[in-house]
Amino acid sequence: MRQHGLDGYVAQCRGRGGGLEMTEQRPELPRDRWHEFFDEMTRDYEGADVTIEELRADFGDLLQVERIPLAYLEYDPKDDQFSVGVGGRDARYPVILRHAVDHPRAILADIVGEGGRWAFDVVGAEGGETIVTVYFEDVPEAATA
Numbered sequence: 001m002r003q004h005g006l007d008g009y010v011a012q013c014r015g016r017g018g019g020l021e022m023t024e025q026r027p028e029l030p031r032d033r034w035h036e037f038f039d040e041m042t043r044d045y046e047g048a049d050v051t052i053e054e055l056r057a058d059f060g061d062l063l064q065v066e067r068i069p070l071a072y073l074e075y076d077p078k079d080d081q082f083s084v085g086v087g088g089r090d091a092r093y094p095v096i097l098r099h100a101v102d103h104p105r106a107i108l109a110d111i112v113g114e115g116g117r118w119a120f121d122v123v124g125a126e127g128g129e130t131i132v133t134v135y136f137e138d139v140p141e142a143a144t145a
Contacts, residue, residue: 026108026121034075034082034107041118041134042072049135050086052099056128064099070134071096073120075104082107082122084132101130 029037049067056062071085083100087093103125112119118134 026110029107029109035077038073038075038082042070042074045118045134045136046070046072047089050084051131051133051135052084052086053131053133054128055131065097067135068093068097073132073134075107080104082130099130 047069050070051066052064054062054064065086068086069089071088073084075082080103081100082104083098085096085098088096101122101124104122105125106123108121108123110119111117112133116135116137118136120132120134122130122132124130
């Protein structure tokens with residue numbers, strides 16, 4: 001696994017404290033780091049498989065995308081919007097599908113599972129949650145070189 005900006009934050013939270021706030025035992029990424037952090041994640045994990053799930057009180061749990069290659073993760077501070085794009089890399093997934101969360105209140109992040117994956121819980125303004133899972137064991141060689 002590549003050393004990444006959040007790795008240090010997660011270690012600090014679990015070990016000696018600091019860096020991230022803990023919310024329900026998951027580290028919360030500071031808002032002032034969102035833009036830079038997701039730019040780094042895109043560089044490091046572009047092409048890795050991604051699953052996107054939406055948890056909403058009005059519709060229930062919805063699986064939006066299951067294990068499609070990552071195109072990008074981003075936070076746009078001007079529009080106050082988090083978005084994830086998947087596909088668009090080859091004939092199998094010829095277009096980029098985009099999922100956006102307007103005015104996120106918090107982004108919780110952690111490394112989960114034995115196989116190695118990032119899990120992001122993006123809490124929207126209305127209280128709904130979007131869970132983005134990035135499977136970093138599936139990162140193409142070119143992305144990690």
